[in-house]
Amino acid sequence: MIYTLTLNPSVDYIVKLEIFQLGELNRTVDEAKFPGGKGINVSRVLNQFGTRSKALGFVGGFTGAYIEQYLQNEKIDSDFVQVEEDTRINVKLKTGQESEINAKGPTITEENFTLLKQKIMQLGADDLLVLAGSIPSSLPKTTYEDLVKICSESNAQFVVDAEGDLLKKVLPYQPLLIKPNHLELGELFETTITNAEEVIPLGKRLVEMGAKNVIVSLAGAGAVLINSETTLLAEVPKGEVKNSVGAGDSMVAGFLAAYVETSNIEEAFRFSVASGSATAFSLGLCTKEKVEELLSQVHIKEIR
Template sequence: MIYTVTLNPSLDYVVEIDEMKLGGINRSKSEHMLPGGKGINVSVVLKNLGVPSVALGFVAGFTGDEIVKNVSDLGIDVDFIVLEEGMSRINVKLKAAKETEINCAGPYISQGNVEKLYAKLDKLQEGDVLVLAGSIPNSVPDFIYQDIMIRLAKKNVMVIVDATKDLLCNVLEKHPFLIKPNIHELGEIFGVELKNNEEIITYGKKLQERGAKNVLISMAGDGAIFLGEDGSVYESPAPKGTVVNSVGAGDSMVAGFLAGYLEKKEYQHAFKMGISAGSASAFSKDLATKEEIQKVYNGLSFVLDRKDIIG
């Protein structure tokens, strides 16, 4: 079974306006609300691809109740821990000439509630997949993902981590199956500005040297690069299409890669599925459907195997 962990889920209030006027009144053209958080997004896209998962994490208050209802209504199994105090956050996504996001802090999570999560994760078995995705509340230490991997070290659970800075760096020595930094996050880790694919590959390999088995690097409009534990290196330009909504595109890439890998146990196919799912969500108002992902996959111009260049 696949389990996704979203420590700080949200209700995402998506508002579309013609032009953002700071200091004035802005009237929306449309608005809608949906459950948010990187792990939840992964579960949604997996469900759309016909792959079941269980969504874990913390919820609180009436907003937490709405998150649980919304995720359950999508046909996803949920096993959230309900906090005694506070409320799950509402994040505002403004769609204008430029996308603007207001992400709130989220509720306080006590150590006792963290232990409840650990107890759930202790039940995972060999062959299960765990996706640790997204930011964490200030009340949770930066090494929580590392602690989870330590607890699961002897169970042979496949762990995927999509996080930034210390959250990501702290898990590398525990050898996650896959990490997915974007180009800016990769540059931040090493304090460099990455200017071309050769530099991206060089620094991606440094993450492998520090322990990551596979590294999937998203580059927005420039495509993506994958470095496999078998030495494979794949590149792909971004599929052609009109970007409608970039929120959730990276999470969709993780879900697509995972679904593709579980389907064929083949990195090139998994990479193509990741690229296709991420792009399909970017081209859609909401997270991509299976049909939208398959359409992009079928139209993907090429995936370059670096061995074709190196010889």
């Protein structure tokens, strides 16, 4: 069973206006709302492929209830820890260019965190946990480390989609997959990356540090997968980029859906790239139909 973890989920409120005037009354021309958070995105994309998952994390108040109901309507299981304060609302303001206002989120108590750890202690060797996104300020900075230690002790596999020190500190516990983009990889090693060739030696270092599989996305310039046995380079499909939000989460979900089904790394990588592209070319998260449409455009070659 795949479990996804979102420590600080949100209700994302998307507001489109012709023009925004500061200090004036502004009226929307379009609006939408849906659950936000990297782990939740992974669950929603997995659901597109018919791959079951259960969403974990913290929710509270009327906004938390909205997220639970939304996932239930999409037939996605959840088992959130309830907190006292409301789940946050993030506002995305679209006026030609996009501006974001992200709320801080509720306070997570030590008791809340203990309840989450107890849920993760129930995972076993047939389970996989996806840890994605940032850690709320009210939780310890060692939160990811604490949780992957639990997975390591119970032989549950895990995937981490995070940046900087959060990522570095979990590598010794051998994550099944990590997925930095080229900017995050560059920041990790204090360098600038402009092409796939520059990715390869750094990706190999991450494998040496403990990662079983590393996928690095380079936006329109392709993607690279590196593990101890192979290095694969993928050309991404061509299309109009409408949305970058959730593309990385879609790559993680596409990889897992195919890997669980086939155990084939190259096929999982192909689905990963197609899923990320399908989301980038859509206004929301990708659909199974859009991913399948793009699969034939994902050309993969092995780098020797």
